Amino acid sequence: MARITAGVGSSHVPLLGVAHDQGKERDDYFGPIFAGYEWTRAWEAEQKPDVVILVYNDHASAFDMRFIPTFAIGCGEVFQPADEGWGPRPVPAVEGHPDLGWHIAQSLILDEFDMTIINEMDVDHGLTVPLSMMFGKCAAWPVKVIPLAVNVVTYPPPSGNRCWALGEAIARAVASFPEDLNVQIWGTGGMSHQLQGARAGLINPAWDNRFLDLLEADDNAVRHIPHIEYLRETGSEGIEMVMWLIMRGALGRRVKRLHRHYHIPCSNTAIGHIVLEPAQ
Amino acid sequence: MTHTDIHAYLAEFEDIPGTRVFTAARARKGYHLNQFAMSLMKPENRAAFKADERAYLDQWTISEEAKSAVLARDYNALLDLGGNIYFLSKIFSTDGIAFAEAVSTMTDMSWPEYRQMMLDGGRSPEGVRSIREGR
Numbered sequence: 001m002a003r004i005t006a007g008v009g010s011s012h013v014p015l016l017g018v019a020h021d022q023g024k025e026r027d028d029y030f031g032p033i034f035a036g037y038e039w040t041r042a043w044e045a046e047q048k049p050d051v052v053i054l055v056y057n058d059h060a061s062a063f064d065m066r067f068i069p070t071f072a073i074g075c076g077e078v079f080q081p082a083d084e085g086w087g088p089r090p091v092p093a094v095e096g097h098p099d100l101g102w103h104i105a106q107s108l109i110l111d112e113f114d115m116t117i118i119n120e121m122d123v124d125h126g127l128t129v130p131l132s133m134m135f136g137k138c139a140a141w142p143v144k145v146i147p148l149a150v151n152v153v154t155y156p157p158p159s160g161n162r163c164w165a166l167g168e169a170i171a172r173a174v175a176s177f178p179e180d181l182n183v184q185i186w187g188t189g190g191m192s193h194q195l196q197g198a199r200a201g202l203i204n205p206a207w208d209n210r211f212l213d214l215l216e217a218d219d220n221a222v223r224h225i226p227h228i229e230y231l232r233e234t235g236s237e238g239i240e241m242v243m244w245l246i247m248r249g250a251l252g253r254r255v256k257r258l259h260r261h262y263h264i265p266c267s268n269t270a271i272g273h274i275v276l277e278p279a280q
Numbered sequence: 281m282t283h284t285d286i287h288a289y290l291a292e293f294e295d296i297p298g299t300r301v302f303t304a305a306r307a308r309k310g311y312h313l314n315q316f317a318m319s320l321m322k323p324e325n326r327a328a329f330k331a332d333e334r335a336y337l338d339q340w341t342i343s344e345e346a347k348s349a350v351l352a353r354d355y356n357a358l359l360d361l362g363g364n365i366y367f368l369s370k371i372f373s374t375d376g377i378a379f380a381e382a383v384s385t386m387t388d389m390s391w392p393e394y395r396q397m398m399l400d401g402g403r404s405p406e407g408v409r410s411i412r413e414g415r
Contacts, residue, residue: 014379015379059366059369060314060317060318060364060366060367060369060370061321064314064315064318064367065307065311065314065315065318065367066315083321084321084373085320085321085326085369085370085373085374086373153302153364153366154302154304154307154364155290155293155301155302155303155304156289159284161282192402194299194403195365195379195383196299196300196355196359196365196383196386197298197299197300197356197359197386198297198298198356198386198387198388199296199297199298199299199387199403199408200298200383200384200386200387200394200403201383201384201387201394201397201398201402201403202402202403202404202405202408203398203401203402203403203404204404204405205401207405227289228289228292228293231293231296231299231301232296232405232409232410233405233409236296236299236300236301236302237365264401264402265398265399265401265402267379267380267398268379268380268383268398268402270402
């Protein structure tokens with residue numbers, strides 16, 4: 001049986017992809033950021049997951065304003081790194097897992113989550129930057145990836161509560177897949193940042209750290225944070241953190257925290273990540 | 281399941297200082313502007329835009345006001361006209377300007393001042409959470 005063995009929440013700042021691709025991981029600016037991921041890279045190398053369900057948002061790369069799916073799942077064989085306006089990142093193509101992807105898509109729809117199914121799309125920094133952060137440079141990614149794209153650009157995005165419930169449904173879907181697979185789920189985006197208007201540059205370390213605390217907690221208070229709180233406290237783009245709740249919802253009531261890291265700044269953004277595993 | 285009052289939900293967004301939440305109203309207003317910006321993902325369109333910005337803009341059904349704001353790279357005006365930052369970023373990518381530098385032009389700071397603010401830990405949320413409540 002397939003099982004979700006761990007969850008990772010992580011920022012997906014595009015500048016980290018640039019730093020990685022240009023060999024700047026050890027410089028003064030990026031050093032403390034990449035140092036925070038060293039533990040996680042070693043852990044991933046040990047864990048050797050077969051598949052990652054990678055929750056992220058597209059940033060006007062694969063989707064424009066013509067189609068705005070709230071939850072979309074990638075069921076294709078392969079996803080190419082997107083050209084975001086300056087050429088695609090020099091990273092490997094992302095191999096999908098159509099058998100598990102379609103199984104999850106079907107299960108979710110039967111479970112009353114009406115997913116959009118995607119067979120072909122390019123994937124942008126929201127998906128490829130977390131892969132680089134967790135696996136470093138590689139000739140081929142060591143995992144298969146099921147992209148799960150969430151609309152957090154056009155309002156309203158899904159509620160935190162709905163994201164959490166989707167995570168629970170994903171866990172049920174994975175558990176009913178007959179093949180023996182080690183599956184991780186990653187929620188990406190955030191942490192506090194605002195990229196627009198006179199309030200741009202907003203960073204709220206107290207709130208971000210409280211959010212990380214709530215992810216570790218065994219109640220589910222974090223799922224009920226309303227959109228307006230993310231907007232006021234963490235900036236207009238901090239809303240991306242609702243995607244972490246899909247990951248958290250998939251892990252069950254109790255979790256054990258294996259690693260946590262937080263650093264300011266990275267470009268316009270507070271960067272953080274957390275590694276959790278389900279606890280009995 | 282809890283029911284959210286859509287009117288109250290949307291009204292709160294207008295209470296955040298210096299922020300335009302990308303609501304459906306803004307998305308509708310800025311549809312063609314954002315699709316114009318999206319077109320700059322293609323190298324041949326970037327070349328055409330750079331060669332004659334005005335002529336390229338004239339191929340799109342966007343208002344004169346929006347065209348002027350694009351030509352002036354007035355990103356706050358473009359936000360007011362329904363532009364979304366991820367779409368507008370195609371314009372500053374075409375200009376070869378870093379994301380953070382373009383973002384700084386929407387604030388009351390110069391790019392070096394903004395960059396220094398970020399290095400110093402970013403903008404505090406104190407006082408910019410709510411217009412109504414002044415917190």
